[in-house]
Amino acid sequence: MSNEKIVSEKLTLSTKLAYGAGDFGPAVTSNIALFYLLLFFTNVAGIPPGLAGSILMIGKVWDAVNDPIVGLLTDKTTSRRWGRRLPWMFYGAIPFGLFFFLQWIVPQFTPDRSSNIWPLFWYYVVIGIFSQAFFTIVNLPYTAMTPELTQDYDERTSLNSFRFTFSIGGSILSLIFAQVVFYVIKDPQQQYLVLAALCTVISVLSLYWCVYGTRERILAFEAQRIQLEQPPEIPFFQQIKIAFSNKPFLFVIAIYLFSWLGVQITATVIPYFVIYCMKLKNVDVPTVLIAVQGTALLMLFLWSYLSKKLGKKVVYFLGMILWIIAAAGLFFLQSDQIGLMYLMAVMAGCGVSTAYLIPWSMIPDVIELDELQTGQRREGVFYGFMVLLQKFGLAFGLFLTGNALQVSGFKEVIAGQAQQVQPDSALFAIRIIVGPIPTICLIIGLILTFFYPITREMHAEIMLKLQERKQNKDE
Numbered sequence: 060m061s062n063e064k065i066v067s068e069k070l071t072l073s074t075k076l077a078y079g080a081g082d083f084g085p086a087v088t089s090n091i092a093l094f095y096l097l098l099f100f101t102n103v104a105g106i107p108p109g110l111a112g113s114i115l116m117i118g119k120v121w122d123a124v125n126d127p128i129v130g131l132l133t134d135k136t137t138s139r140r141w142g143r144r145l146p147w148m149f150y151g152a153i154p155f156g157l158f159f160f161l162q163w164i165v166p167q168f169t170p171d172r173s174s175n176i177w178p179l180f181w182y183y184v185v186i187g188i189f190s191q192a193f194f195t196i197v198n199l200p201y202t203a204m205t206p207e208l209t210q211d212y213d214e215r216t217s218l219n220s221f222r223f224t225f226s227i228g229g230s231i232l233s234l235i236f237a238q239v240v241f242y243v244i245k246d247p248q249q250q251y252l253v254l255a256a257l258c259t260v261i262s263v264l265s266l267y268w269c270v271y272g273t274r275e276r277i278l279a280f281e282a283q284r285i286q287l288e289q290p291p292e293i294p295f296f297q298q299i300k301i302a303f304s305n306k307p308f309l310f311v312i313a314i315y316l317f318s319w320l321g322v323q324i325t326a327t328v329i330p331y332f333v334i335y336c337m338k339l340k341n342v343d344v345p346t347v348l349i350a351v352q353g354t355a356l357l358m359l360f361l362w363s364y365l366s367k368k369l370g371k372k373v374v375y376f377l378g379m380i381l382w383i384i385a386a387a388g389l390f391f392l393q394s395d396q397i398g399l400m401y402l403m404a405v406m407a408g409c410g411v412s413t414a415y416l417i418p419w420s421m422i423p424d425v426i427e428l429d430e431l432q433t434g435q436r437r438e439g440v441f442y443g444f445m446v447l448l449q450k451f452g453l454a455f456g457l458f459l460t461g462n463a464l465q466v467s468g469f470k471e472v473i474a475g476q477a478q479q480v481q482p483d484s485a486l487f488a489i490r491i492i493v494g495p496i497p498t499i500c501l502i503i504g505l506i507l508t509f510f511y512p513i514t515r516e517m518h519a520e521i522m523l524k525l526q527e528r529k530q531n532k533d534e
Contacts, residue, residue, distance in 0.1 A: 069209075069211075069214065070208060070209055070214060070217075070218060070276070073272060074208070074272060074273060074275075074276050075217075075218060075221040076221065076272065077268055077269050077271070077272020077273050078204065078208060078218060078221060078222060078269060078272070078273050079221040079222050079224060079225035079226075080225055080265045080266075080268040080269045080272065081148070081201045081204075081222075081225075081265070081266060081268075081269030081270075081273070082198075082201065082222045082223070082225050082226040082229070083225040083226065083228065083229040083261075083262075083265040084152075084156075084197075084229070084261060084262030084263065084264070084265035084266045085194065085197065085198045085201075085226075085229075085262065085266075086225070086226040086227070086228075086229035086230050086233075087229040087230070087232060087233045087258045087261055087262050087265075088155075088156075088159045088194075088233075088258050088259070088262050089194075090229065090230035090233045090234070090352075091233050091237065091254060091255070091258055092159075092162070093323065093326045093327065094234075094326050094327070094329070094330060094344070094348060095237070095251070095330065096115065096162065097111055097112065097115060097327050097457070097460070097461065098330045098331065099163065099251055100114065100183070101464075101469070101471040101472065102247070102471065102472040103165065103247045103248060103251060103472070104165050104179060104183075105176070105179075105471055105472065106176060106179065106180065106183075106471065107176070107465060107471050108461045108462070108464035108465045108469050108471060109461055109462045109464075109465030109466075110176065110180055110461075111461050111471075112457055112458050112459070112460055112461015112462055112464075112465070113180075113458060113461065113462075114180065114183045114184055114187055115187070115454070115457040115458070115461065116454045116455070116457050116458035116461075117184050117187065117188070117454075118184070118187030118188060118190065118191045118454075119191065119450050119451075119453050119454030119457060120450070120451065120454045121187075121188045121191055121192065122191035122192070122194065122195055122450050122454075123447045123450035123451045123454065124447070125191075125192055125195050126195055126199055126444070126447040126450065127440065127444050127447050129147070129195050129196060129199050129200070130199055130203065130440055130441075130444070131440060133147055133199070133200045133203060134440060141270075141274070141278075142274075142277045142278050142280075142281040143200075143281065144200035144201070144203055144204050144207070144277065145200070145270050145273075145274060145277060147196050147197065147199075147200040148196075148197045148200055148201060148266055148269065148270050149267070149270050151193050151196035151197040152197055152262075152263045152266040152267060152270075153263055154189075154193045154196075155190075155193035155194060155196065155197050155262070155263070155266075156259040156260070156262050156263040157259070158186060158189045158190040158193055159190055159194075159255065159258070159259055159262070160255045160256060160259045161186045161190070162183065162186050162187065162190055162255070163251045163252055163254070163255035164252065165179075165248055166178075166179065166182055197266055201269065202419070204273065204277065205218060205219065205222075205419070205422075205423050206423035206426050206427070207277060207280045207281075208273065208276055208277070208280070215420055215423050216363055216366050216367065216371075216416070216420045217363060219363075219415075219416055219419050219420050220359050220360065220362075220363035220416060222419070223359055223412070223415040223416055223419075224356060224359055224360075225265075226415065227352050227355050227356040227359065227412070227415065228356055229261075229265075230348075230352045231349055231352045231353055231356060232261075233254075233258055234345040234348050234349045234352065235345070235349065236254055236257050236258070237254055237344075237345045238342060238345035238346065238349075240253050240254045240257075241341055241342045241345070242342055299440075299444070302429070302440055302441060302444055303444075305425060305428065305429055305432075306512065307421075307424070307425045307428060307511065307512050307513045308422075308425045308429070308441060308445075310507055310508075310510065310511045310512070311418055311421045311422050311425055311445065311511070312444070312445045313504075313507050314375075314417075314418050314421070314504050314507045314508050314511065315418035315419075315445060316452045317500045317501065317503045317504035317507065318379075318414040318418060318500075318501070318504045319414065319452075319453065320452055320453065320456050320497070320500040321382070321386070321414070321497040321498075321500040321501045321504070322411060322414055322497075323453045323456055323457070324456050324460060324492060324493075324496055324497050324500070325386065325407070325493060325497045326348075327457060327460055328460060328489055328492045328493050329344075329347065329348065329493060330344045331464075331489050332389070332489050332490070332493045333347050335481050335485070335486060335489060336392070336394065336486055336489055336490060337392070337394050337397070337400060338394045339397075347400065347401070347404055348404075350401050350404035350405055350408065351404045351405075351407050351408040351411060352408065352411070353408065354404070354405045354407075354408025354409060354411075354412070355408040355409070355411040355412035355415065356412070358378070358408065358409050358412040358413075359412045359415070359416060362374050362378060362412055362413055362416055362417075363416065365377075366416070366417075366420070370514070370515060371417050371420060371421065372508055372509070372511065374413055374416075374417060375413050375417045375505075375508050376505060376508065376509075377409075377413070378409050378410040378411075378412060378413030378414070379410050379413060379414075379501050379504065379505050379508075380410075380505075381406045381407075381409040381410050382406065382407050382409065382410020382411065382414075382501055383410070383498055383501050383502060383505075384406060385403040385404070385406035385407040385410070386407065386493075386494055386497045386498045386501065387494060387495070387498045388403050388494075389403060389490070389493050389494040390490050390491070390493070390494030390495055391494075410501070417508075421511070421513070422441060422445060424513045424518050424521070425441060425513070426441050427518070427521050427522065427525060428513065428521055429441065430525060431521050431524055431525055431528075460492055463488050463491075463492060464485065464488060464489070464492075466488075467482075467484045467485040467487070467488035467489075468481075468482045468484045468485050469481060469485040469488070470482075470485075
C-alpha cells in the first residue's frame, strides 16, 4: 500500500489504541506526582512547604525551558527506521521511568534530617530536573504526533478522546494503586516506594506500545512529507516570531494555561483539603480523586460526540461552567458534608475532561494555519512553546501554593512523628487555594475561549487551500 493511501485512510482502532497508550504512562506518573509529591515532601520527607514548593517550581521551570529545545530538535530529527518523533520516545522511556522512581526515595544524609534539610532539598532538585527533562523527551514528541496521524478536523477530536481516555484511565489506575498500597502498607516511606515502582514499570511498557503501534502510520506520513518540495528553512528566532504572531496560537496557549492552572492548583492542594479540612484519612484521598477522574473519563465520550454536533467552544463552556460551580462551592464545604463533597467532585470531573480534550484538539488547527502561511510543518515548535508557557505558569502556581502554606503556618510532618494539628490560618489558606483561585483561572479561560477565532468552517477552508497547493506541486 502506498504511503499516500495509508495517510489518507481513516485511523484504525489499533492505531488509536496505540496512540492513546503513549499518554497512559506519563499520565500514571504525572498523576501521582501531581496529587502526592508536595504532600510527600511535607508529610514524609519532612521538607517545609515553602522549600517543597520551590523544588516543584525549579523542576517545572527547567521542564518549560527544555520543551522548545526538544521540540525544535524533534522537527530536525531524521531516521528512516523511526521518523522524527519516535526515536526520542524509544530511547527516553527507561531513563524517564528511572528518574521518576528516584523522586520517591528519602535518602538519609544525616541522622537527624530536621537539623539540616538542605542536602535533601538539593537531592530532590537534581532528581527533579532529570525527571522533568526525560518527561519532555518522551512526552513532547508524543504530543506533536497528533497532526501527523490524521489531518481530519473531527477525527483529531476522536483521536484525542482516545488519548485522554488512556490518560484519565492511567490517572484512575494510579489512584487505585495508591488506595490499595496505602491500605495494605502502613509505613509512609514504603507506601510511596511501592507505588512509584508500580507506576514506573507500567509507564515504560505503555510508551513502547505506542512506539511500535503507531510506527507504520508515522513513517508513511514522514515519507509523504519528504517527497514534497520543502521551502527554505526559517531561522529559529524567526520561527519564534512567526509562532507568536499567529493569533489563534496565542489564544490556545492562554486557554490551556488557565485551564491547567485550575487543574494543577486544585490537584496539588486537594489532598490537604481532604485530610485537614474534611477531617478524613490519607487512604480516603484516592477515593475523592477517583470520583473526579472517573467522571472525566466517562464524560470524554460525551464531550467528543457533542463537539462534532455543537463545536469545541460550546463543549468547553458547558464543562467549565459545571467545574466553576464546584470549585466555588469547595470554599464553603464543611467537614460533615461528605456527600456534597463527592457531588462537587463529579461536577469538577465534567469540566476536567474538557480541559483535557478541547485545547489539545485546537492546536493541530493552528499548525495547519501556520503551514498555509509559511509552507512548513513545525509541530515541534508550536507544541514546545505551548507547553513551555503552560509550565512556566504551573511552576509559578506551585511555588505560590507551597509558600502560601508556609506563610499561613502550615506544619510539616517528620517521619515517625504524629500527624500535626494545623492552625486555623493554614486551614483558611487551603480553602482559598482549592476554591476561589482555580475559579478565577477557569473564568479567564472561558473568556478567552469565547474569542478563539478558528471555527470548523475556517479550518475546512485552510485544508482546502493546503490541498490545492499540494496538487499544484504534484503537477
